[in-house]
Amino acid sequence: MSSSDKSKAKLSQWDALMLESLNAYGWSKEERLRRIHASELPQDESKFKFDYKLLTVAAASDPATFEDAVHNGYQIKFSTxxxxxxxxxxxxxxxxxxxxxxxxxxxxxxxxxxxxxxxxxxxxxxxxxxxxxxxxxxxxxxxxxxxxxxx
Structure with a gap:
């Protein structure tokens, strides 16, 4: 792992999957963050059945880390x-x-x-x-x- 990876924002695997699933909507990073913080997210009809309210809670619990993850990428805390x-x-x-x-x-x-x-x-x-x-x-x-x- 390079030293730059050590400073990457860390997300749970589930939060990372929910965040990636929102890319399908074509929103800019700023629009995605705005919608997450405002809890203005769609109902997930995919096989994953994501509950995006959990993503809003995660973003609210550590806004700086979450915004860094959206803007600069992230590392998953524990992958399966x-x-x-x-x-x-x-x-x-x-x-x-x-x-x-x-x-x-x-x-x-x-x-x-x-x-x-x-x-x-x-x-x-x-x-x-x-x-x-x-x-x-x-x-x-x-x-x-x-x-x-x-x-």
Missing amino acids: LRGISSWLLLALGEEAELSLEPGQESVSAKLTVEERDRLASTLSYGWVIHGEHTGAADEKSAYRIEPLNRL
């Missing part, structure tokens, strides 16, 4: 396999493949260099991304995300 898969779908529009076989747990996805870098900066400590990028930076390559240490 299914959470990473959901984040890839919501943040990058990428359907991931889960491997849940004991001892081989991982998430596989095809990402561009920019998407891979964004994922790497967002994951909590304890995860590693395997794979080498082939081709142009804007072409997708296969990556596997797995726990750094297995029990």
Whole structure:
């Protein structure tokens, strides 16, 4: 982890997923923050069934951290396999493949260099991304995300 990552705002995985889901509305960062603080958020009809009131509560409990996360990115406090898969779908529009076989747990996805870098900066400590990028930076390559240490 680089020193710049240490100063990133930290969000719970669920708050990060809710925040990413709001990107679908095309709101600017300022409009998103205004709506979150004013609790003027839509009813989520996705498979996630997010309760955006919880996002409003999280933003109110630590406004500076939350605003920093919206403006400058964030790191998830604790990532899970299914959470990473959901984040890839919501943040990058990428359907991931889960491997849940004991001892081989991982998430596989095809990402561009920019998407891979964004994922790497967002994951909590304890995860590693395997794979080498082939081709142009804007072409997708296969990556596997797995726990750094297995029990």
